[in-house]
Amino acid sequence: MYTLYGMTGSGNCYKPALLMRQLGIPYTWIEVDLLRGATHSPDFLALNPTGKVPVLQLPDGRCLSESNAMLCLLAEGTPLLPSERWARAEVMQWLFFEQYSHEPAIATVRFWVHYLGKAEAWRDRIRETRPKGYAALQRMELQLCRSDYLAGDAYSIADIALYAYTHVADQGGYRLGDFPRIEAWLRRVQRQPGYFAMADRP
Amino acid sequence: MYTLYGMTGSGNCYKPALLMRQLGIPYTWIEVDLLRGATHSPDFLALNPTGKVPVLQLPDGRCLSESNAMLCLLAEGTPLLPSERWARAEVMQWLFFEQYSHEPAIATVRFWVHYLGKAEAWRDRIRETRPKGYAALQRMELQLCRSDYLAGDAYSIADIALYAYTHVADQGGYRLGDFPRIEAWLRRVQRQPGYFAMADRP
Numbered sequence: 228m229y230t231l232y233g234m235t236g237s238g239n240c241y242k243p244a245l246l247m248r249q250l251g252i253p254y255t256w257i258e259v260d261l262l263r264g265a266t267h268s269p270d271f272l273a274l275n276p277t278g279k280v281p282v283l284q285l286p287d288g289r290c291l292s293e294s295n296a297m298l299c300l301l302a303e304g305t306p307l308l309p310s311e312r313w314a315r316a317e318v319m320q321w322l323f324f325e326q327y328s329h330e331p332a333i334a335t336v337r338f339w340v341h342y343l344g345k346a347e348a349w350r351d352r353i354r355e356t357r358p359k360g361y362a363a364l365q366r367m368e369l370q371l372c373r374s375d376y377l378a379g380d381a382y383s384i385a386d387i388a389l390y391a392y393t394h395v396a397d398q399g400g401y402r403l404g405d406f407p408r409i410e411a412w413l414r415r416v417q418r419q420p421g422y423f424a425m426a427d428r429p
Numbered sequence: 430m431y432t433l434y435g436m437t438g439s440g441n442c443y444k445p446a447l448l449m450r451q452l453g454i455p456y457t458w459i460e461v462d463l464l465r466g467a468t469h470s471p472d473f474l475a476l477n478p479t480g481k482v483p484v485l486q487l488p489d490g491r492c493l494s495e496s497n498a499m500l501c502l503l504a505e506g507t508p509l510l511p512s513e514r515w516a517r518a519e520v521m522q523w524l525f526f527e528q529y530s531h532e533p534a535i536a537t538v539r540f541w542v543h544y545l546g547k548a549e550a551w552r553d554r555i556r557e558t559r560p561k562g563y564a565a566l567q568r569m570e571l572q573l574c575r576s577d578y579l580a581g582d583a584y585s586i587a588d589i590a591l592y593a594y595t596h597v598a599d600q601g602g603y604r605l606g607d608f609p610r611i612e613a614w615l616r617r618v619q620r621q622p623g624y625f626a627m628a629d630r631p
Binding site for chain 2: 276277285289291292293294295296299300303312313315316317319320322323324326327328330331362366369
């Protein structure tokens with residue numbers, strides 16, 4: 228059985244949990260309260276020396292970090308990670324886009340505002356970061372004018388990766404109303420079999 | 430024939446160029462001067478709507494962005510991207526680590542200092558970012574105590590991805606002398622067949 232160490236409400240932790248539910252892979256969830264420093268305990272650092280959740284422990288005990296690496300591992304051999312060369316390349320492109328251009332702006336501002344309550348204190352910082360988040364949303368909107376899902380016409384782990392923080396972007400003060408294609412896509416993701424809400428304990 | 434749009438001296442652009450040389454894949458290099466805004470021209474945005482280099486144009490004309498997605502596409506089926514499940518997962522883990530925890534600290538400070546000449550003007554910013562870069566180097570050093578290459582005992586695209594900005598980290602003021610395992614690993618990478626220096630036109 229897999230074990231997933233994560234914090235409820237964290238998009239990065241939600242990604243592999245959502246995928247495992249959708250693929251019917253059983254797993255045990257272990258709640259780790261990073262806000263109280265639990266990711267820096269010696270026990271946790273033995274699982275992941277970078278001190279970050281999520282961590283996916285395989286049935287043989289080996290531990291993997293990086294949420295999108297977990298998606299690749301778990302989805303291999305399923306339609307959610309296509310084997311066709313170009314389709315796979317598009318999925319990978321979106322996974323790296325998510326970690327480089329989307330998460331650091333969308334998830335980070337949400338963390339500052341929603342978890343740390345720093346909307347006022349860190350106003351300049353937020354003002355500086357937000358255009359990057361909007362640029363990422365704009366890029367997604369453009370793609371979703373072309374196809375129903377990010378990496379083409381089929382649901383894939385690219386959608387799981389981008390859904391995680393996009394659907395709660397408003398908690399960081401992002402207005403999604405200007406992105407009708409994104410809003411329609413969020414609803415399409417929510418209608419996928421096995422979907423569960425991020426607020427629920429995975 | 431592949432076409433690679435990039436800027437000489439950019440680590441992200443160097444990655445797919447180095448891999449193609451090492452795999453013996455012929456390609457045409459097109460120099461794009463992002464410092465002069467060339468990535469925001471309408472012609473370039475048609476290739477990549479995010480306005481970033483590198484862009485890899487496939488022989489059929491399709492364009493891929495995200496340097497690490499290019500590495501995955503080009504290395505598929507070769508020993509540089511192992512097919513064994515866990516070995517592949519480790520490679521992917523390092524590729525995402527590179528884009529999330531390494532590049533934004535190591536490459537970004539190098540860009541500010543080396544290309545923009547802002548070492549003095551952006552001192553606070555640099556002081557704030559540098560510990561993140563050292564944490565990433567520390568994580569690599571720990572891994573390189575365990576294995577000769579990042580994802581185990583064989584050279585892979587994880588090494589190419591991390592080599593790109595690590596070997597020029599000193600241009601951003603990082604001291605690599607405290608990381609003997611990294612220094613030995615840099616030399617091992619430089620001895621790989623097909624290696625060429627980043628300063629040379631790819």
